[in-house]
Amino acid sequence: MTALALTGRSLNWRGKSGLPPARGPIHAFPGTLQSERLRSVLTQAQEAGIKGTIPEILCDPRLLQILSRQFKVPVPSLETCHRHYRDHLESFRKPERYLGRQIVLRCLKSDLQGRAEGWARAERLIAILFFDPKMFGDLVATYDSITDGSGSGRLGPVMRGELPCELDIALCGLRPGQIYPTPVATEQGIHVVMLDHILPGEVMHFASVHGRISATLRGELQVAAARRHLARLAERYTAAAAE
Structure with a gap:
């Protein structure tokens, strides 16, 4: 690995073992302003732990992300944001939601016998529902269920990832x-699960995502500006070093 040392107007590089040290001639860089810009960039790279030759550092994607935040770019116009929204409409669609029902046979996780009995009972309920799903309403009214207050044993609507992992x-x-073919065990008990509907995700209104779009587009402009800045520095440094 190489190490960066800023001393005076010169940049010293300690090469790999067995190789002569190489110098980065900042003092020979064309123009005081360009020299200071390069020095500033390399200092920030050093602070971020980015090492290598000067051309390698200027091409490091980590440096690109660091510098991009420092560039001031215009706020994207409303029309530009609208165009991005129209062109990427599907990315602003909410996830699908799942609406189902469940029968929950309550038993403590520590009650191994109760769990075994609940599991066996749940298997019988599943067999009945496979034969006649319309029996769900009658069965859920008979057993201890976590309900929505109407006795339906309603489950959802929920998005993927909102329920306990097993459910x-x-x-x-x-x-x-x-109907899920086997019982499902959770902290609450043993569940019999049935899916009724998958509700399609709605596209979010532009007003609710305008700020997010504007920030995304500004970030892209900042990265582009930083990339151009580093490319110019790298090109001019390479030309100066060759002289």
Whole structure:
């Protein structure tokens, strides 16, 4: 690895073992302003732990991200943001939501016998529902269920990832009208799970994402400005070093 040392108007580089040290001739860089710009960039690279030859540092993507935040760019116009919104409409669509039902046979996780009995009972309920899904309403009224207050045993609507892992895998892996083929064990008890509907995600209104779009476009402009700045420094440094 190489190490950076700023001393006076020169930049000293200690080369790899066995190689003669190389010098970065900042003092020979064309123009005082360009020299100071290069010195500033290399100082920031050093502070970020970015090492290598000067051309390598100027091409390092980590330096690009550091410098991009320092560039002032115009705020994208409303029309520019609208155009980005129209061109990337699907990226602003909310995730699908899943609406189903469940029967929960309550039992403590530590109650191994209760869990075994609940599991066996849940398997019988699943067998009944596979034969006649319309029995769900009658069955959920008979057993201890976590309900929405109407006795329906409603589950959702929820997005993928919002439920406990076991329930999430079961519910979101079904097609509408399907019953999960095995009981599902959670902290609450043993669940029988059925999916009724998958609600399509709605596209968010422009007003709700305008700020996010503007920040994204400004970030892209800043990165582009930093990339041009580093490319110019690298080109002029290479030309100066060759003289």
